[in-house]
Amino acid sequence: MxxxxxxxxxxxxxxxxxxxxxxxxxxxxxxxxxxxxxxxxxxxxxxxxxxxxxxxxxxxxxxxxxxxxxxxxxxxxxxxxxxxxxxxxxxxxxxxxxxxxxxxSSVCDNGLKKINFHHEASNEDVLTKETKATPITWRKLSQECNSLRDVLDTFSEAPTFPSSTYFSAMWTIAKRMSDDQKRFEKQLMFNHPAFTRLCEQMMREAKIMYYDHLLFSLHAVVKLGIPQNTLLVQTLLRVVQERINECDEKCLSVLSTVVEAMEPCKNVDVLRAGLRILVDQQIWKIERVFTLQAVMRSIGKDAPISLKKKLEMKALRELDKFSILNSQHMFEVLAAMDHRSIILLNECSKMVIGNIHGCPIKILINIVQSCRDLRYSNLDLFKGIADYVATTFDMCKLKHVLFLLTLFENLAFRHAGLMDLFMKKVINEPDCLNMKHLVSVLHVYSSLNHLHRSQTQEFLNVMASALTGYLYHISSESLLSAVYSFCLMNHFPSALINQLLQKDIIDELLMSDNKERHVHRLHVLAACLKLDDVPYYKAMDLALPSWLPTTLHANAKVAEVLRSLLGEGYFSENVQLPHNYHIDFEIRMDSNRSQVLPLSDANVVTSTTDVQRLAILSVPRSTYCLDLTHPRGFLAMKMRHLKTMGFHVILVNNWEMEKLEMKDAVTFLKSEIYSTEAPSTADVNFQSTC
Known part of the structure; x- marks a missing residue:
C-alpha cells in the first residue's frame, strides 16, 4: 500500500x-x-x-x-x-x-511505456486555452512530397493519426510516375526503415479509424503492390469484413473497387460474398450510376443470376442518368459480371454511336472486346466505330488499329474501308510490323477473305517478303499459321513453304499438344498444292496422319425440298470427296443445266463435258461475315477447290431455309438449280501467285 x-x-x-x-x-x-x-x-x-x-x-x-x-x-x-x-x-x-x-483487448506485458517530457518551455509555449493543430491531409501531403520516400520521412518525423493519410498520399504520388520510376520508388519504399512502423501502426489503427479511411488504406496498399499474403493486407481484409455493415454508398463504391483489384483468396472470397449480400440489401438505395457500375463490376461472374437480374433492372431504371462515359463503360461492366443484357447494350450502343467523336481508341477497343466476350453483335455499332477509326486513322497507333481489326475478326465483322487503309499502310511501310504482328495480320485478312483488286497482289508479296526475313526466328506453329493463311488467300511463297515442309518441323508439329489442329492445316496445305496453280509442288506427297472433318448431317428441310422437287434417285446426300472435302448434296445435270440426270444414267456418262455436277452446301451463319453476304476464308477456299474439281456450287443458308414455307423453299431451290447465271466469285477467289 x-x-x-x-x-x-x-x-x-x-x-x-x-x-x-x-x-x-x-x-x-x-x-x-x-x-x-x-x-x-x-x-x-x-x-x-x-x-x-x-x-x-x-x-x-x-x-x-x-x-x-x-x-x-x-x-x-x-x-x-x-x-x-x-x-x-x-x-x-x-x-x-x-x-x-x-x-x-490489447495486451502489453509492461503496460504503457513511461512518457517522458523533455520540454523546456516558456510561458508562451504552454497554451492556457484549447487550440487545434492543423491536420495533415493526404492531399496536402501528396502535394508537398515528390516521392514515396518523402512521405515515409514525414511519417518518421512526426507520426499522426490516421495512417491512411500516408498510404493514400503515397498512392496518389505513385500514380503520377512512369512505370519504371514507380518500380524503383516501390523498391525504395519497401526498404525504408519507417515503412515497417507505418504498417504496424496501420494494423493497430484498423479497428478505430473511419470505415472509408480504412477502405482507402486497403485500396492504396493493394495498388502500391504490397503482397496480398502479407499480415498487413490480410489484417485489413479481416477488419473490413467485420465492419462491412458500416458501408454507406461511398464506402460501397470503394469496397467494390478494392475487391475487383484483388486476386482470389479465402479472405477476398469471403469479402466478395459479404459484398453480394450487402448489395442485394441496398441495391435500390444506390443513387449514383458510378457506384452502381463499380458494384456490378466487382460482384464476379459466378454471382447468382438473381442478383445480376436485379442489377440489370436497377441500371435500366437509371438509364436517363447515364452520361456518355457511363454508357461507354457499361460494356466492360456487363462483361466483368458476364451478363448479356441486350436492352442495356442496345441503349448504350446508341449513345456511343451518337457521341463517338473525340472518343479515345482505347475505349473503343474496350467496347469491342467486351462485345466479343459477351457474344454481342451490333452491326451499326461496329460500323460506327470502324468508320470513326478510319477517319482518324493517321492519328491512331498502328498496333491499336491491328488489335481492333483482330477483335473485329473474332466477331466476323469486315470493314472494307478500314482494312484497305491498313493494307495500304503495310505496303508503304513494311517494316512497321514485327513478326507477331505479321502473323496476326495474315490471319485477319485470310479469315475475313478480304481483298482489294489493285492492292492484294502487292500486299501479299510484301507480307511474304517481310516474313521471310524472320524465317530462322519464327516458331513452327507461327510458320504453319502464316502458310495456312497464305493458302486461304491462294498465295504460295516458296521460301516459307520449303521451310515448313522440313521433316523436323513437321515432326515437331505432329508431336505438339495441338496436333489435331496442325494436321488439319497441313491437309489444307496439301490440298492447295494439288488443286491450285502451284506446278512446283504438284508431284509432292506429304506423309500425314489421316484426318476426317466433323461431318454434320445434311439439312433435313433441304433434303425434303429436293425430294419434292426432283424425286428419289436424282440427288446424293453426304458426299465425301478427295482432299477431305464434304458436300451436303450432289446433283448431276446436262451441260446446259436444263435437265437433272438420274444417278444411274449419270454414272454411265464418261465425258465430263456432257455432265454438269452441282454441289449444294447447307451453310450456317458462322461461314459468313457479319453482313451475311461475304463468305469467310475457309468457305471461299472450299468453293474455289470445288470449282477446280468441276462442281457448280450452290449455297443454301440454313437460317433462311428454316423460315420459308415449303412452297417457297421449292421455288427458291428450283431457281438456283436451273439457273444459267454464273456464280459471283469476285469476292471468293484470290488471284493465284507463286
Missing amino acids: NNRAGSFLWNLRQFSTVVPTNRTVRLYPLGFCRPKVVYSNWSPGNLLLNNFDRKKSSVSYLFHDALFFKSGDGAFQTKVVGTVTTFGVSRLLCPRRLCFDSKQ
Missing part, C-alpha cells in the same frame, strides 16, 4: 511539471484528463500511437483497447497510477468509440 502511495505521489510531481499549477486537473479512471491541454510541439495522437510496446503481438490484439491491461489472473483492470497518462484525446483522434471486448 505504501509503495502505491509513493508511486502516486511521484507521478503527481512529474505531472505538475507539464500542467500549470494554477489549473485544477481531474484524473479520470481511464487515464485521460480534462480540461485538454495542447502544446505547440506536442501532438497527443503522436504520443498515443508511438509509445506502445513495440513487441510483436497477435493480429487480434489491435489498437482500440490499448488502455486496458491484463493481470495475472486473466481479469482486465484499468491502470491509473505508475505511468503518466494525463493527455487529452479528442473525438477526432479516436473517431470510433473504444470497444471493451475482452476477447480482442
Whole structure:
C-alpha cells in the first residue's frame, strides 16, 4: 500500500511539471484528463500511437483497447497510477468509440511505456486555452512530397493519426510516375526503415479509424503492390469484413473497387460474398450510376443470376442518368459480371454511336472486346466505330488499329474501308510490323477473305517478303499459321513453304499438344498444292496422319425440298470427296443445266463435258461475315477447290431455309438449280501467285 502511495505521489510531481499549477486537473479512471491541454510541439495522437510496446503481438490484439491491461489472473483492470497518462484525446483522434471486448483487448506485458517530457518551455509555449493543430491531409501531403520516400520521412518525423493519410498520399504520388520510376520508388519504399512502423501502426489503427479511411488504406496498399499474403493486407481484409455493415454508398463504391483489384483468396472470397449480400440489401438505395457500375463490376461472374437480374433492372431504371462515359463503360461492366443484357447494350450502343467523336481508341477497343466476350453483335455499332477509326486513322497507333481489326475478326465483322487503309499502310511501310504482328495480320485478312483488286497482289508479296526475313526466328506453329493463311488467300511463297515442309518441323508439329489442329492445316496445305496453280509442288506427297472433318448431317428441310422437287434417285446426300472435302448434296445435270440426270444414267456418262455436277452446301451463319453476304476464308477456299474439281456450287443458308414455307423453299431451290447465271466469285477467289 505504501509503495502505491509513493508511486502516486511521484507521478503527481512529474505531472505538475507539464500542467500549470494554477489549473485544477481531474484524473479520470481511464487515464485521460480534462480540461485538454495542447502544446505547440506536442501532438497527443503522436504520443498515443508511438509509445506502445513495440513487441510483436497477435493480429487480434489491435489498437482500440490499448488502455486496458491484463493481470495475472486473466481479469482486465484499468491502470491509473505508475505511468503518466494525463493527455487529452479528442473525438477526432479516436473517431470510433473504444470497444471493451475482452476477447480482442490489447495486451502489453509492461503496460504503457513511461512518457517522458523533455520540454523546456516558456510561458508562451504552454497554451492556457484549447487550440487545434492543423491536420495533415493526404492531399496536402501528396502535394508537398515528390516521392514515396518523402512521405515515409514525414511519417518518421512526426507520426499522426490516421495512417491512411500516408498510404493514400503515397498512392496518389505513385500514380503520377512512369512505370519504371514507380518500380524503383516501390523498391525504395519497401526498404525504408519507417515503412515497417507505418504498417504496424496501420494494423493497430484498423479497428478505430473511419470505415472509408480504412477502405482507402486497403485500396492504396493493394495498388502500391504490397503482397496480398502479407499480415498487413490480410489484417485489413479481416477488419473490413467485420465492419462491412458500416458501408454507406461511398464506402460501397470503394469496397467494390478494392475487391475487383484483388486476386482470389479465402479472405477476398469471403469479402466478395459479404459484398453480394450487402448489395442485394441496398441495391435500390444506390443513387449514383458510378457506384452502381463499380458494384456490378466487382460482384464476379459466378454471382447468382438473381442478383445480376436485379442489377440489370436497377441500371435500366437509371438509364436517363447515364452520361456518355457511363454508357461507354457499361460494356466492360456487363462483361466483368458476364451478363448479356441486350436492352442495356442496345441503349448504350446508341449513345456511343451518337457521341463517338473525340472518343479515345482505347475505349473503343474496350467496347469491342467486351462485345466479343459477351457474344454481342451490333452491326451499326461496329460500323460506327470502324468508320470513326478510319477517319482518324493517321492519328491512331498502328498496333491499336491491328488489335481492333483482330477483335473485329473474332466477331466476323469486315470493314472494307478500314482494312484497305491498313493494307495500304503495310505496303508503304513494311517494316512497321514485327513478326507477331505479321502473323496476326495474315490471319485477319485470310479469315475475313478480304481483298482489294489493285492492292492484294502487292500486299501479299510484301507480307511474304517481310516474313521471310524472320524465317530462322519464327516458331513452327507461327510458320504453319502464316502458310495456312497464305493458302486461304491462294498465295504460295516458296521460301516459307520449303521451310515448313522440313521433316523436323513437321515432326515437331505432329508431336505438339495441338496436333489435331496442325494436321488439319497441313491437309489444307496439301490440298492447295494439288488443286491450285502451284506446278512446283504438284508431284509432292506429304506423309500425314489421316484426318476426317466433323461431318454434320445434311439439312433435313433441304433434303425434303429436293425430294419434292426432283424425286428419289436424282440427288446424293453426304458426299465425301478427295482432299477431305464434304458436300451436303450432289446433283448431276446436262451441260446446259436444263435437265437433272438420274444417278444411274449419270454414272454411265464418261465425258465430263456432257455432265454438269452441282454441289449444294447447307451453310450456317458462322461461314459468313457479319453482313451475311461475304463468305469467310475457309468457305471461299472450299468453293474455289470445288470449282477446280468441276462442281457448280450452290449455297443454301440454313437460317433462311428454316423460315420459308415449303412452297417457297421449292421455288427458291428450283431457281438456283436451273439457273444459267454464273456464280459471283469476285469476292471468293484470290488471284493465284507463286
